[in-house]
Amino acid sequence: MTDPHDRSVTGFRTRFLLAVSAWAVLVAAVLVAVPLAFADRLPDPLATHWGPSGRPDGSMPFxxxxxxxxxxxxxxxxxxxxVGARARTLVRRTPRAWYCAGLAWAGGLMVVTQAFTIAANLDRGDWTRAAGMSWQVVVIVAAPIALGALGRLAGLRGPDVPPAPPRTRPRIDLDPGKRPVWVSTTTAPWAAWLAIVALAAAVALAGTALSGLFPGGWRAVVPLAVVGVVGTVLSSVSVRVVPEALTVSVGPLRWPSRRVRLDRVERAWVEERYPAQVGGWGYRGLPGRATIMIRGGECLVVRYTSGGRLAISVDDAEAGAALLNALIARQRPSVER
Known part of the structure; x- marks a missing residue:
């Protein structure tokens, strides 16, 4: 028989994703419709940046x-x-609440920023005569935060399925005559595509800026290039376990890389973790209790002899944990088997 609880959770996820999709479409519609509605009353280019004095000092074509x-x-x-379509954390209250808060804040920031930019340029013959920005900055910062808080409250509604308990310490038997090696790599296609799009946009804007078609394009080149580099680094993570050490590398070039001697590792196990639980993608947390989050789900968790922990989202984490525990037991026979 089908568990009624499973049906209710599935129904909630469907309704939740519909609501998220509706929010995404609404924000996109506002971002397109509002400027088009006032297009005949706006200068082209229009002021898009204001200096410390509150006066416009940068422009962009409409x-x-x-x-x-x-x-x-x-x-x-x-x-x-x-993330919403794939991550099971949406049926867990806390990560779902922060997920909603992030989407609400991001959408609110873009809409509010656009609204004040249009208001400052409205009925101005030239972008240099756009209205100044003073108290408006406070609203641009505060309004999205307030919207994010409302989104978090909305995310608190619904089921709260407890996470699966950490698995017992996996173990394997080692052949004394062989040198065991475990290597696993996990990729994040979304990060790779984000990097490609951002770097392509940076190159295109640099080209238009050099040609004089879009002189203001230089302002966006550096941020887009940074997004491209970060996306490249976040596109993959590789973990290698040998009798001497555990090595964690990120990005297609396997750099930067971190090597941890095995005598510094106390034990290893597997947990399910998701971006909403640890604060997003990438290197999250502080040294001593950090997560390298490339994709949500199964993570290899390593506890150091110093008490610190490192979690890595990597495929086949159970095999990696089993080999680590077996190597530790072989090095330190007194370790509990």
Whole structure:
């Protein structure tokens, strides 16, 4: 028979994803419709940056202004929808609440920023005569935070399925005559595509800026390049276990890399962790209690003899933990078997 609880959770996830999709479409519609509605009353280019004095000191073509915000939101919403469609953490209250808070804050920030930018340029013949920014900055910062808080409250509603308990310490028997090696690599296609899109956009903007078609494009080149580099680093993680050490490397070039001597490792096990639980993707937390989060799900967790912990989202984590525990037991026979 089908568990009624499973049906209720599945129904909740379906409704939740529909609500998230509706929010994504609503924000995208506002980002497109509002500037188009006021297009005939806006200068082109229009002021998009204000200096410390509160006066406009940077501009952007109208089409580019609309396109940048829409593309940015599509990337954010697309990544969010992908996480929501695949991650089981949406049936857990705390990570779901922060997931909602993040989407609400991001959408609110883009809409509010666009609204005040349009208001400052409205009925101004030239971007240099755009209205100044003073108290508006406070609203631009505070309003998305308030919207994020509402999103978090909305995310607290619904089921709260407890996470699976940590698995017992896996073990394997080692052949004394052989040198065991375990290597596993996990990739995140979304990060790779994000890097490709960001780097391509950076190159295109640099080209248009050099040609004089879009002189203001230089302002976006560096942020897009940074996003591309970060996306490349987050696109994969590789873990290697040999009798001497545990090595963790990130990115397609396997750099940067971290090597931990086996005599510093106390034990290893497997846990399920998700980005919403640890604060997002990448290297999360502080030294001594950190997670390298590439994708949600099975993670290899290592406890150091100093008491610190490191979790890595990697495939076949159970085999890696089993080999680590077996190597530790062989080095230190007094370790509990």
């Amino acid at each position: 089409a580019a202004f609309v396109l940048v915000l829409v593309v940015l939101w599509v990337v954010v919403a697309g990544v969010g929808a992908g």
